[in-house]
Amino acid sequence: MAGDIYDRIRALIASGAYLGGDVLPESELAARLGVSRTPIREAMRRLQAEGVIRREAYRRAVVVDVDPNEVIHIFTARASLEPIAVGMAARHSDDAFLKELRELHEAMDEAIHESEPDRRLYRDLNARFHRVIWAQGGNAFFAELVNLVARKPVVSPTFNSWTRAELMRSNRQHGDLVEALSAADAEWAEAAMRAHLLSSRATYRRISADTPEAAPRKQDWMFPDPGTAEIKPEPVSVR
Template sequence: MTVENTDQAVPSPRTVRRSPAELCAAIRDDVILGVFAPGQRLTEDGLAERFGVSRMPVREALRMLAVEGFVRIAPYYGTFVAELSPDEAADLLEIRAVLEPLAAARAAHRRTEAHLEQLREVVREGRQAVFHGTLDRLPALNTRFHTILAEASGNTSLNSIVEQLRYKIAWVYAVELPRRAADSWTEHQLIVDALEQGDAELARAVMAEHIRQADAAYRVRNVP
């Protein structure tokens, strides 16, 4: 059922300056976290009030999100939150299962101490979020973890592809991540351990198992 109301947050007391890119990120996060449901109508006025901005940057942000596939703009009807089809989700899962074990294997040899430190910090924050029950932080932290790992691979083309897919993949897993939050962050720690050892095959294997477990949870969740 389509939900019409987008005024879900307390309006800001004054209009603030935020770029379309910043608004795009904020609205995208709300879509990924389910604040805005698939099929929900988004209005420029409602979003402008929610984020305390004028309508113009909202309009541009919605155009950006339409290009990314997070919203669909229907002329004369409005803008609506998009919904991942089962086929699109399956395609993303298949691509991820190929790319990320490759990235992990390469990162085992090419990572720097700075990469390792960043990954350790993200894992620490993820485990703290699980412990304190602040599960809404997990999708962004998970995306950050896999982004750093792709950067650590040292493969510019691979990193670029992962960059293009990372938000859609976060969307696929946004509901699944809290469900197996503790296991997921234990697996992240095992990946970091493999990178620290410089063991490419171990890194590839633990990443492949991490993705297999996440994919299995996603597919079970979506069984009719």
């Protein structure tokens, strides 16, 4: 029960129903989700431990509004951790793993080339692409460590503000990763992953600099929980 409530509250925040700085009243959430306050409190403790919410005066739960500098630090941390993860994946690569990555890569390309890029779908596919790589390394502890860093809440601008050209560049880099993993070349894969994440960090810096401080801010996740993503966990069918 508590796990389901946690997913639903996290999904509400990710959808923009609650923004950074908003109070999350337990009674309101309980009524909205049709449950007692006990599972709400359990879910809130988990969200607080993950840094999604914080407690203020009178124990009010408030959605954390992440500072852009913290987002830069997250990208920097990922640029150190994820090359290790992809290197391990290269050493444990198999046909099923490569097939799934190719399908995700092609599906992201299709999302980009819609008349208006489907950024939400691209975000969810991107999250799956990276998660598949982490899982392939055979080290569940390290995969969870990377996930803990990557799934930190990120206040827009994120993929919602990326141009088509920036999305295309990002997905070309995914293609480089697929090639390196297909060659089972750990060193190449590690270099490709680091370049990919540093490029994404530079894009975030560009978007942050172009966004006025007074602009409306919508909560978003670079890495939504699998339970809150809009796509299903089974392999993507390529048309």
